[in-house]
Amino acid sequence: MDRSSSSLTDTLSPSSDTETPGPMEWWSPARSVPSPDVRAGPSGEVLESSAAKEMVLNVLHVKPGGEDILEEYKSDKSLSTRCRKQLVNILASDMTERHGRMPSRKQKENYALGIITLFPSLKDPFSPKGYEHFYDAEKGMGYLAWRLKTIGRNKSKRPAKEESPQEQGPKRRRSTSSAGEQLQGDACREAISFLSHSTDVTSVFQKMRSTLEHRQALVHNPQRTTDIFKTFPRFLDVKGLVNQDFTLLFGVETASRLLERWNTVFKPKIIMEAKRLTQTPDVQQLLAAAEAYGQNDNYWDSDMASLLLLLHLLPPTAGRRRIKISSSDAEKKLVYFHKSSSSLEERLRDQENPQPYMIAVGQTKNKMDTFYIAIDKQPIPCQATSSLGAFDELFKAHFVFNTAYDSSLVQFYRFIQTTIYNIDLKSTDESPRLRELRAKILNDS
Incomplete structure (x- = not known):
């Protein structure tokens, strides 16, 4: 997992609207x-x-x-x-x-x-x-x-776990009991065969629901996890299946938390905190976009910019076997802009990012109209038509496909996981920087 440096060098800044403790x-x-x-x-x-x-x-x-x-x-x-x-x-x-x-x-x-x-x-x-x-x-x-x-100049090794595999978060096996009756044996195989050929979207959703248990067993089997898109290819042409699987695993209330709370609870506080970061050109550009006063076509839209500001507030830290990269470099592991007129297949073929990331398609960064989640160089079309909704699906895809967070984005995703979705609150390892940021955002005046 990510560990903050013992030199305590970080870039978090204060919120100005937390509660004063009395006289x-x-x-x-x-x-x-x-x-x-x-x-x-x-x-x-x-x-x-x-x-x-x-x-x-x-x-x-x-x-x-x-x-x-x-x-x-x-x-x-x-x-x-x-x-x-x-x-x-x-x-x-x-x-x-x-x-x-x-x-x-x-x-x-x-x-x-x-x-x-x-x-x-x-x-x-x-x-x-x-x-x-x-x-x-x-x-x-x-x-x-x-x-x-x-x-104390104590040079003894600090107890530490590897960032991967992650026992909690996306890598944890979840119950499928809320999905209703699950098909087994020949009935399950028949449903999977039906899924490959059906043109009835309603039936596709129903069969996918009744095969969730089989699908979760598949993605949690180290020898079979790469077979997921061969066995269930409808992820690649039917929108909304990622959302359905995640909702079956966690419930409607959990599944809706990001979209319900981001703009009212988190986004304003994140912008406020980001204003106290060192004002690099990248941070200044994201702030301009997040506050919707940047008119440059090279700027992300407001929601995407605010998500990237969170990444700057929780930047990558050097792990035990890798070199620390900047927040700006880590952005590329989260989202890519793809111009509508160029080849998406070529983009997927050339990218080496092993973890899920978002591809935003449009004429300009602040006018995106189509989104994909890229996993194993396969494009999963997003149901959402906004950057925030597409990111919501990207986060959920980690759990649906049993995929670990990118090592540069671990604390960023853990903030989303615990603080917004409230998943594995007590069992997830969080850095002091993450907890400090959460305190500043959630302790309202």
Whole structure:
């Protein structure tokens, strides 16, 4: 899986509309605060959170740069990347001063709890404790853990899993119980034969529904997964079959989440966060397109541009066996523009991308009218006529065909998977950067 660098160099920026944690009097330097060694009393979690908050507050009052962090949060209701790094550095330094080079799990958890209690807009609403992006005790990950390793010059290998195969997300075998009665044996073989020749689209959808279990067994069989388009060729000429399979696996509510929530919940916040990125020409162009004031035909339409801005907010990280690439290069692994007048077959033949990607067809990037999902150099026609709808089908195709995310897009797709579709929330490994971005987007004012 993707791991963020221990140097904590990232490009996330603050949201300006997260919730302020109440009156600011408790940040007064004149207020007496307890020692950082205060522990929770018998009254439980409230006292523990309060003690942890006061501990972190006390450290920021006495350490150089701490007051600047408090003032920025008071003003912006969030912390910039620079201030978040400074906060982590201050607290990790204080932790080693008080508890030595290897603080205990409980001590690290107290500091992480103190951060999200003092700065509630930094809390990840989807994590069990809300502070795992600062310290995840189960995995030994998070900003505080990595800073402590840097301070201690601990060169021991960090426990890590390979990005592929991915046990959760698209690679997990799903139940087909919601698909209704499934055909077996000769009846299934007859249905598959019927599918290859039928011109009745309604019957095609019905037979595809009753053979879902067989199809899922096929794509999850390492020896047979490449046979999917030979056995079920109707994916290549009947639109909507990817949507049907995904809906049968996850239900209507899950299947509709991206289209229902992107423009109202996520897109405005992503644009806001992207404005605080380093303004490279690529980012500036995407912002202009996302806000629909870019009239250049070389710009993507607004929805596609906002999706690509999310990729810049969750850029590729170097894995154990590959070289890090830029977000702009990673865009090409997500979507290709194909001019209507040129050969689609030639494009598919020349592309070496092994994972699913979108092909957007039109005269210009901001006037696309046809979309395909490319898998194994096969074009699956999208039912959608918009870039957002086509991306929705692209994401779903990973689950329908048991296809891992491209290694450069893992954190981007995991954000879509967990934060928007709410799939495998508790079992998916997420980077601290992903959790931090989710906190900024979902903690509304």
